[in-house]
Amino acid sequence: MRDTTGSGDARASLRHVAAAELSSDTAQTPGMQRSEAISQRRVGARTIWMGQSRMTPGASxxxxxxxxxxxxxYILSGxxxxxxxxxxxxxxxxxxxxxxxxVPAFVPHR
Known part of the structure; x- marks a missing residue:
């Protein structure tokens, strides 16, 4: 398969983040554990954040x-x-x- 982007931009490449490569070096909240996979910092994404968040029951x-x-x-359980x-x-x-x-950009929620 050949590169058809012609941009030379690293963000134009597919990126694979294995489960073992998730990073907990992201904002954390008591009662929650966040692991970052896809973000601007990790893969050069411009407008998406993707990772795992695990919450204890009743956490906010x-x-x-x-x-x-x-x-x-995506809700796995609970x-x-x-x-x-x-x-x-x-x-x-x-x-x-x-x-x-x-969740759209800049929309406050909890």
Missing amino acids: SGDHHHGDSETGI HPVFVFAEDGRERRFETAPGDYVF
Whole structure:
């Protein structure tokens, strides 16, 4: 297969991050353990963060946003509740194993 990007930009290449290569050198919250796989720092991604987050039952992240990174979340187990503001009102939804959540850049949530 040949390179058709012609950009010479390292971000134009596919990157493989093995499970053993995840990094815990990322923001941490009490009751949560985050492991970073795909980010600007790790692979040169421009607008996505991807990794693993493990939470103890009842843990809460507190209000935060992910800066200019969009985030996709896949629920492996448990029923995490996501809380965010929309149209000036607090909204929340409970998730279940197999669900996905999309978090746009700069959207505060917990």
